[in-house]
Every structure is written in structure tokens, then in C-alpha cells.
Amino acid sequence: xxxxxxxxxxxxxxxxxxxxxxxxxxxxxxxxxxxxxxxxxxxxxxxxxxxxxxxxxxxxxxxxxxxxxxxxxxxxxxxxxxxxxxxxxxxxxxxx
Amino acid sequence: xxxxxxxxxxxxxxxxxxxxxxxxxxxxxxxxxxxxxxxxxxxxxxxxxxxxxxxxxxxxxxxxxxxxxxxxxxxxxxxxxxxxxxxxxxxxxxxxxxxxxxxxxxxxxxxxxxxxxxxxxxxxxxxxxxxxxxxxxxxxxxxxxxxxxxxxxxxxxxxxxxxxxxxxxxxxxxxxxxxxxxxxxxxxxxxxxxxxxxxxxxxxxxxxxxxxxxxxxxxxxxxxxxxxxxxxxxxxxxxxxxxxxxxxxxxxxxxxxxxxxxxxxxxxxxxxxxxxxxxxxxxxxxxxxxxxxxxxxxxxxxxxxxxxxxxxxxxxxxxxxxxxxxxxxxxxxxxxxxxxxxxxxxxxxxxxxxxxxxxxxxxxxxxxxxxxxxxxxxxxxxxxxxxxxxxxxxxxxxxxxxxxxxxxxxxxxxxxxxxxxxxxxxxxxxxxxxxxxxxxxxxxxxxxxxxxxxxxxxxxxxxxxxxxxxxxxxx
Numbered sequence: 001x002x003x004x005x006x007x008x009x010x011x012x013x014x015x016x017x018x019x020x021x022x023x024x025x026x027x028x029x030x031x032x033x034x035x036x037x038x039x040x041x042x043x044x045x046x047x048x049x050x051x052x053x054x055x056x057x058x059x060x061x062x063x064x065x066x067x068x069x070x071x072x073x074x075x076x077x078x079x080x081x082x083x084x085x086x087x088x089x090x091x092x093x094x095x096x
Numbered sequence: 097x098x099x100x101x102x103x104x105x106x107x108x109x110x111x112x113x114x115x116x117x118x119x120x121x122x123x124x125x126x127x128x129x130x131x132x133x134x135x136x137x138x139x140x141x142x143x144x145x146x147x148x149x150x151x152x153x154x155x156x157x158x159x160x161x162x163x164x165x166x167x168x169x170x171x172x173x174x175x176x177x178x179x180x181x182x183x184x185x186x187x188x189x190x191x192x193x194x195x196x197x198x199x200x201x202x203x204x205x206x207x208x209x210x211x212x213x214x215x216x217x218x219x220x221x222x223x224x225x226x227x228x229x230x231x232x233x234x235x236x237x238x239x240x241x242x243x244x245x246x247x248x249x250x251x252x253x254x255x256x257x258x259x260x261x262x263x264x265x266x267x268x269x270x271x272x273x274x275x276x277x278x279x280x281x282x283x284x285x286x287x288x289x290x291x292x293x294x295x296x297x298x299x300x301x302x303x304x305x306x307x308x309x310x311x312x313x314x315x316x317x318x319x320x321x322x323x324x325x326x327x328x329x330x331x332x333x334x335x336x337x338x339x340x341x342x343x344x345x346x347x348x349x350x351x352x353x354x355x356x357x358x359x360x361x362x363x364x365x366x367x368x369x370x371x372x373x374x375x376x377x378x379x380x381x382x383x384x385x386x387x388x389x390x391x392x393x394x395x396x397x398x399x400x401x402x403x404x405x406x407x408x409x410x411x412x413x414x415x416x417x418x419x420x421x422x423x424x425x426x427x428x429x430x431x432x433x434x435x436x437x438x439x440x441x442x443x444x445x446x447x448x449x450x451x452x453x454x455x456x457x458x459x460x461x462x463x464x465x466x467x468x469x470x471x472x473x474x475x476x477x478x479x480x481x482x483x484x485x486x487x488x489x490x491x492x493x494x495x496x497x498x499x500x501x502x503x504x505x506x507x508x509x510x511x512x513x514x515x516x517x518x519x520x521x522x523x524x525x526x527x528x529x530x531x532x533x534x535x536x537x538x539x540x541x542x543x544x545x546x547x548x549x550x551x552x553x554x555x556x557x558x559x560x561x562x563x564x565x566x567x568x569x570x571x
Contacts, residue, residue: 015458018443038403051474055530061334075198079425093434
């Protein structure tokens, strides 16, 4: 096995996801099968090969630093699960 | 006269010459929707009232004797991961079930400038992650050619809508084959433009270095018309290219004499269905009979494309989908503190495949694994791209199957994610290399399921693809 149930729980927590006890074994097995498959990349020699993040050559893209109208606050808040007084409202973040 | 099965360019003539009205055409399409939608399930939202009032405006324009745009009054479907202002855009996810975008995606905005008639928002695999539309958070879409089969994915709703004549054309999006594979499964034309050719602004992000919006149409002429409408630089997407946009209809010339077409041997090996192979090789023979020069070529890193894609795409997805945190938009499931709220929201509202890809992505990006997985994949991506650069020194186009098989049965693959991923072997290399490709129908299997072949072009050379595809279509 390349991954353990504990690895899965750690990744889930980083992903802000919860893995139920009864699904942990299956999720681990699936990820393990996947990681075993992608192991074929290790057989390729990539010494001195640069990584490609974007397919087309692109330099830094600049634009003029000008103030333009943006989304109105009311519209920006229109899809919020909870908003109050022009702000997004979230549960407590800091300990009282 | 039956209207629903005509192409956009045929309907344009009929509208402009007042032989039909946009209202009549729209009603005809809705008669199809009413008859078939229960069985096919191509749409997530149907915009009937807007369609009827938009058609009226087009008819008024025509009656004033004005010239109309090529796509004006033509009924269309738009994949539900493309933002439409004031119209729900769910991405087929419970997490965006009630999301109403406050702005239009640029591609949709540009299309809307021609006043087509929006019939509705088309179903997809949740967040465009999948190849069968079975991963939709709402319902599956069925293949119009066989209701027991998948329409392909992730733009399965878009392709099924066009194939079932519930729309004349559609917009889809393609991250690893999501326009071309469903077009192939549904027997229609689907093009993934060069990366950067069409703005991604307002396309709900899956894997930003791979995503691209493109047309699904009944024929190549319509494909060129939709490309004309949506292509071009957009200041809202810094990765959109400032390269000149040709008039794609200029490519609709039946001539492939002397055109060099390569068949990559690695696309015709293990896993490819015999009927698919025969149909695709026959397509190559037809090109030869029309004067094209066919040769075998090699794209030696093809075998590594699936691994490369399924590390890069989930890594980008894991990052892009961090935004679904229950705060600024989308669903929220309560918790005692903010972390629990976010965890509950994401755990309950994301589907299985989306969670799987987020986990793969975060694993590949995490400390200790980044070099072995993500960085390694980026380097192999360079080699895959180089394969194409080398091949295009000797050929003008590459011809290959779009998918190794015709449409498979609903439920056949869903329990084996890796098996499903391996289906994408013919399509993902183009996204990794940023190249344009089209899927064109080339026959059916003995079970009457459509087969498609793919033409792959050089970066920004959609024109040559369209010309070859148009030539083939005239046979």
C-alpha cells in the first residue's frame, strides 16, 4: 500500500472534507490503486526537462492600472448564504 | 416543415427570407423538448419564457427588413458551468444549486450579441469532472441513440440536446475531452479550440490551464459560425490569446489535396474497439482518396498522458474548488465554528467524484509528494507537448479516434474510477499541449451507436482542421 487510512484522513482534513469511518477503507484503496497507476511516470527520465504549467508561451500580461466600475456590493452579496449590513456573515472564528 | 433537425445555417436562410419565423422555430424546438426531455434529461434549467420573448424580438427585427446575424433566432443550449446573468448556473453541483450569476461569461456574452434563442442550461458531470454525465448532482442524461447508454461527458447534456434536436447548437467546455468525446458518442460535431482562443471568464473553473469553451453543432459550417461568435481576446481572461481571429467560415472549402495527415500509431493500440478502429481508418482512406497524404507517425509519450492529466487536473481543481467554503456564495451547512461549517458544507454538497479529485489533487500537491507527483507530471507535460511539436514538423493534421469505444452503458464504469479515466486516452493529450481538435462522426457500430474521429491541429490553426473536416463532410 502506498497510502494509509491516516494519510487519507490528513488529506481530507487539508481539503476540508470529512471521511466517514465506514468509507475510509474504500477511499484509501481507490487512491492507492490510482497512485499505483500513475507510478508509470517514474520510468521517464525528466532530467533537465522544464515543467510546463501553461501550454502556450505567455509572458506576464499587463494592463493599465485604472479604476473601473466593479460588481455592486448588493449584487456581490446576492448569492451569500448569510449576509448582514453589507457583509458576509460567518460562524465564530476566534475563541470567546 | 420540420425545422428542429436543420442546421443553423439552413435555418438562418429560412428566417432571413421570412419562410419561417423565429417564434415558429422556437415552438418547434420546444415541442421536441416536451416530447423527449423526460427520457433524455439534457437540461438542468429550461428558459422557456425568455426564449419566447427573445424570438419575438428577432421576428420584429426581420419584419422591419433588417439583416440578422448568422446565429440570430437560432435555438441553443449552454452548458451549465458557463455563467449566465440572472439564470441559475449550477455546474450540476448541489453546492451551486441556487447560484444565480451576477454576470455573463464572456463566451456567452459574445454569443448573445448575435441574439440566439437560449432554450436552457445543459446537464454535465458535476464541475465537468467525468466522461459520462453520470456524475451530475441532479440527474443522468441519456444518449438519444440508445437510452441505456451514456451521452459521454462532461458536456453530455449539450451533445445530447443537439443530437436529440432539443437545440440546434450548444456551447460545451473541454478540459480533457469533454466536448469531443460526448460529440463522438452522440454523433455530432464538437470542437475544442486552442487554449486561449476563447475566453474562460465566467466558465466555472475546473483545471484552469486546460479548460476551454467550444461549440457542439450538427455540422462543420455551424461549428465555424459558433467559433466566429465566441473566439477572441478578452481583457477579463489574461490567458486568452491576442492572436488574430480569422473568419472561420473562410475555411469552409472542400479541398485537402496535398494536405499531410498523420495517424499516430500509439492511438490505435490496446483498448481500442475493433469497430472504432475500422471506422477511423476508413475515414483516413477517404481523406487519401480526396488527395491528402496519409502517413503513420509516433507520439511516443501518449502512454503517460492519463497519469499526467489525472495529476495536473485534480491539483488545479483542488485549488480552484477551495472557493466553495459556504461564505460568499453557494450552499452552506452549519457548524459550531467556521472550520466545521466549511467541512460540513463541502462534505455534504460535493459529489463523490469531485471529492475524489480534490483529495488526489491535495495529495499530489502536499509536502513530501509535490516533486514525485505534481512536478513530475508538469515535466512529462513538456514531453507530451514536444511530441506534437515534433510531429507537426512533418504533418499538417493528426487523425485519431476521439474515444477508444462508442458510448458505453449507464452504470457500466461508474464503480471503477480508474477504468473511467483510461477512456480519456485519446483526448487529454490535446489539452495538455493546448492544441485544437474536432470530433466528426464517421459511422456507427453494429448496435447503431455513433463513432467519431478526431482531427488535431497546430496551435491556433483551427482553420486547417475546419477545412479538412468540411471536406470530409461533403462526401
